[in-house]
Amino acid sequence: MNSSIQPAGQSADQTFGPLPVGDDIARALHRMGYSQPTPIQEQAIPPLRNGLDVMGQAQTGTGKTAGFGVPIVEMIDLRARRVQAIVLVPTRELCLQVAEELSRLGSFASVRVVAVHGGVGFGRQLDALRQGAQIVVGTPGRVEDLMARGNLRLDGVRFAVLDEADRMLDVGFLPAIERILGRTPSTRQTALFSATIPDEVRRLASRHMHEPVTIAIESKKPTVEAIDQRFEDVRDGDKLKALIAHLDDPSCFLALVFRRTTYKADRLAHDLSKRGYKVAALHGRRTQPQREKVLADLKSAKLHALIATDIAARGLDIGGLTHVFNFDLPDTPETYVHRIGRTGRAGEAGTAITLIGPEDAEGLSTLKKYLARREAGDQRGSGIQEGRGKPRRSSQISDRSRSGSFQPSRPNRNRNRRQRPSQPLQARSA
Ligand code: AMP
Numbered sequence: 050m051n052s053s054i055q056p057a058g059q060s061a062d063q064t065f066g067p068l069p070v071g072d073d074i075a076r077a078l079h080r081m082g083y084s085q086p087t088p089i090q091e092q093a094i095p096p097l098r099n100g101l102d103v104m105g106q107a108q109t110g111t112g113k114t115a116g117f118g119v120p121i122v123e124m125i126d127l128r129a130r131r132v133q134a135i136v137l138v139p140t141r142e143l144c145l146q147v148a149e150e151l152s153r154l155g156s157f158a159s160v161r162v163v164a165v166h167g168g169v170g171f172g173r174q175l176d177a178l179r180q181g182a183q184i185v186v187g188t189p190g191r192v193e194d195l196m197a198r199g200n201l202r203l204d205g206v207r208f209a210v211l212d213e214a215d216r217m218l219d220v221g222f223l224p225a226i227e228r229i230l231g232r233t234p235s236t237r238q239t240a241l242f243s244a245t246i247p248d249e250v251r252r253l254a255s256r257h258m259h260e261p262v263t264i265a266i267e268s269k270k271p272t273v274e275a276i277d278q279r280f281e282d283v284r285d286g287d288k289l290k291a292l293i294a295h296l297d298d299p300s301c302f303l304a305l306v307f308r309r310t311t312y313k314a315d316r317l318a319h320d321l322s323k324r325g326y327k328v329a330a331l332h333g334r335r336t337q338p339q340r341e342k343v344l345a346d347l348k349s350a351k352l353h354a355l356i357a358t359d360i361a362a363r364g365l366d367i368g369g370l371t372h373v374f375n376f377d378l379p380d381t382p383e384t385y386v387h388r389i390g391r392t393g394r395a396g397e398a399g400t401a402i403t404l405i406g407p408e409d410a411e412g413l414s415t416l417k418k419y420l421a422r423r424e425a426g427d428q429r430g431s432g433i434q435e436g437r438g439k440p441r442r443s444s445q446i447s448d449r450s451r452s453g454s455f456q457p458s459r460p461n462r463n464r465n466r467r468q469r470p471s472q473p474l475q476a477r478s479a
């Protein structure tokens with residue numbers, strides 16, 4: 050670990066809520082519209098500034114990027130044209146989002162941030178690295194490729210971040226992460242953020258972090274707070290009609306529609322486009338330039354709706370999303386929660402509408418039970434898992450029983466009833 054870090058070349062004459070910040074950061078925060086720190090920022094920034102390692106349990110949407118971004122930007126030696134901080138992320142989209150946020154935070158200090166991810170050629174990333182990157186945000190595969198080619202050196206790294214660590218481990222990045230961290234100085238400071246802290250993440254932390262300060266941020270639970278959830282029965286074959294009726298509602302300004310497969314996402318996008326709706330499909334078969342174009346079109350409100358598969362939508366933070374539609378039920382109840390959590394961000398209102406066809410009855414029943422258990426857990430104050438216990442296992446949406454109307458606050462009296470064993474989310478065709 051580094052010893053205590055002072056904001057480089059900045060007088061701490063401004064404030065970010067209770068936190069003093071230097072002039073450059075204060076101006077950046079002002080321009081970004083951040084007047085008060087979010088809870089994770091308030092809790093993570095002081096220990097990180099003091100050179101401590103931090104392990105934070107927080108989801109995307111809590112403001113964790115600025116939580117590590119502010120201290121990183123502050124500690125960059127602006128005169129040194131070498132990589133001083135590395136942020137590892139699981140997906141290309143998150144890579145671009147994090148790099149953009151760090152660039153904005155570092156814009157007045159002229160900190161050089163480079164995003165490196167797969168799915169595109171090396172050319173532009175190499176040019177950017179050669180111009181002297183100080184912070185690199187990357188997916189582990191591309192970071193390793195660039196190191197192997199001799200284009201990226203990490204021996205000057207003073208700060209490493211593992212962002213969405215649980216997802217990185219889910220997709221098999223553990224060996225790459227270990228190798229990358231092994232190429233950074235052991236004196237570096239390390240921050241790890243993860244929505245859940247399963248044993249694998251804990252073990253990773255114990256191998257690479259030094260007595261981390263642990264922070265758990267209870268994210269606003271999307272199923273019970275800001276989001277208006279509706280389950281709508283539709284007759285066989287009528288889902289398209291139902292979706293169109295919602296898209297025509299003026300309150301539906303920007304929508305994310307989930308489908309389970311690439312083929313179905315494409316087909317729905319085609320059906321809607323044919324009827325004059327401005328939509329695009331996002332799935333694993335899109336090239337990186339296509340994905341970037343779709344996301345840019347979304348941000349500039351050129352699109353009314355994005356039709357996505359679960360994997361393609363991972364890590365996406367689309368501001369201003371008013372509606373999430375589950376055209377198909379997801380594989381697991383946990384995925385439902387992830388999906389609907391895309392709307393209602395940062396305290397905004399959001400609507401999640403799940404279209405229920407005849408084929409969805411049993412999946413819906415399992416989902417309702419899960420939501421009821423989750424709600425009962427919240428009421429007992431156990432919304433976020435802490436401690437060393439194993440993470441709760443997920444159940445597939447495939448239960449046989451049926452139930453009546455949606456009542457999320459029903460306490461769980463069925464604890465001992467047989468549950469199907471957990472299954473990870475199947476990465477089918479995304
Ligand atoms: P993150 O969890 O870092 O992906 O941030 C989630 C969203 O919250 C992003 O759209 C940020 O722009 C926004 N955000 C982060 N910090 C703040 C803040 N202090 N005030 C207002 N918005 C914020």
